[in-house]
Amino acid sequence: MNSLQPEFVDSHVHLDLVYAYRSDRIEWLRQIGCLPISWAFSRYVGSVADLKVNLNAQQKAIHTIRSTGLECFYLTGVHPRNIPPDLVPEKIADILAPFLEDPVCLGIGEIGLEFGGQQEKEILAAQLSMAPEVSRRKKILGLHTPRNDKQQITQEILSVLEDFQPWCSSIVVDHCLPETIEAVLKQGFWAGITLSPVKASHEDLDQIIKHHPEYVNRMLLNTDSGSKFNEDLYRLYLSKSYPDDIQMQLFRENALQFFGLMHLNNPQL
Template identity: 25%
Template structure:
């Protein structure tokens, strides 16, 4: 585990009851979540909890891809079907495009992906290059991290950096060193998956510090509360990185609720769960507070390439009060 902390259910104390009344009416933006692996129930729950926008970074799919066409289909889904699916629940979907660190170690395929990426990074809905960086901190991971930093410079896009789960502090420092070596402005680089051992250096060097609230293996939100109490809210953002593993697509609103309960000022909570992420990824002009303030019109009759989630004129609502399914 990247935290080095052996957290068992027995050691974690009595949980607080789930009560989101304190955040009723608040808006949230999750800048890192892998919705391709989530269900429509998740979209419904996210919308009900106040999430109005999200970013889905390109990543691996749990097993190695075997050919370039699988990357094409995946990238196309991020700017196509998944964006449409999200809109049917009133949530604006954006993404970042990149070659992830795990699959950078397949050099033959990685070379083909690098040729493919320029065809996608200028598409509507793409806000940056990501998530890229280090996993095992190999020479090939560094090679393709550097190449993608140059691609980001050429396209004038921000970069979403995946920091390694193992030897995190060294990998985080190395990621920032290389970004600066390539002439990137730290304000255009989001360093993700921070912990208490990395945050101070990230902030001191002028980068954005993103924290992933992910059960057992990354940050818990009680620890996140203490980080904000110590460092404030400037250039800090919270995400869920919810994927196919044991993860929580409501991590951002739940963390906001806990922060308020623990006495953190509401304005600071809003910065780390909404405004900071929007500012960091606003470079292309596609994302802004004004854009997010415009409610998405949900049309149950609308289709994407002949398909829809809301079949038969369904509404994007679920009945949580009854055992009857109609």
């Protein structure tokens, strides 16, 4: 693939679902210069067998999309809403490790907690236990926080992450809001902000930047688009609402740095 410097990065999208439900958007993303990072999520997982099929299908979809000319990458992992009843923590590494061999796979995500139950916590811990190997490979981990009970569940996630502080530069906690982002940033993690009608707004982002200007270099923006597609990030990018240095950090540089893709700033080299 002949890589072009991206105009901006969507740091969290479900590109396989976009491809399945809104295939016209793949060419649109290419035309506007968006570099999407696809995170793992499936609409249905009833068993470990389903999980394996879906993760392999995601990998195949991303490679197929790349063959159309859209530069994109993906994360693999077990989303907290995709944990089948027959999955045990001891099997996590065997399921996920093969994907880390793929250079198009940038790490593990979307992992995290949805309701904070015991199985969720065990599966999260098992995936986080791969952090040393993920970091050794210069890859990352992406964590989900839920819409409901966001502050409480975010605190539970941060409590779990206390044992993984040595790898904080390789971990992003996503779907942050003004009321949750400070704790994430102060513990040294990267913070994802999802711009969509049901998550963070332009006004939320303005508030975050106003109150935490010293942490702008660890903020990642995204849409979390999947079967439903959001243009909020693109519209905000076009608005040029921020000074040039902040605009560049928020929409491109931070994400390229975090995901280890800075070479795409000078793709001709």
